[in-house]
Amino acid sequence: MTLIHHTDTRRTETPSGVMTTLASPTQGDTGQALWHVRIHPGIAGPVHTIDAEQIWTVLTGQLTIALDDTTIAAAEGDTVVLRANATRQVVAGDDGFTAIVTGPAGSRARTPGSDEAVVPPWIA
Numbered sequence: 001m002t003l004i005h006h007t008d009t010r011r012t013e014t015p016s017g018v019m020t021t022l023a024s025p026t027q028g029d030t031g032q033a034l035w036h037v038r039i040h041p042g043i044a045g046p047v048h049t050i051d052a053e054q055i056w057t058v059l060t061g062q063l064t065i066a067l068d069d070t071t072i073a074a075a076e077g078d079t080v081v082l083r084a085n086a087t088r089q090v091v092a093g094d095d096g097f098t099a100i101v102t103g104p105a106g107s108r109a110r111t112p113g114s115d116e117a118v119v120p121p122w123i124a
Helices: none
Strands: 010-013 017-023 032-039 054-067 070-075 079-082 088-104
Touching: 070 079
Parallel strands: none
Antiparallel strands: 010 017, 017 032, 032 088, 054 070, 054 079, 054 088
């Protein structure tokens, strides 16, 4: 069993918002990653893919996710399962949103037209 104290979480700030890593291989020797997302009001994240399934549970606010040819609206209390390799873009509602997200540790993100896939720091 591993205990990860609040003071040991890792905060990553991007132009879109703040991701706080709660558990990952570099914090607790786990095969899963768990992080808290806070996205600023009206912000659209980058269009990208992730090579693994992710599960997002909205804690506050609302968001829309363009997922391939579908648009999903989610609000407080909703959970969205995003399939691996789907092209996605997350857009915050007028008040922004917070969510808890989990997925396999080491998952790689890729933007359209890029040959390079990277592990986002909140998943590492």
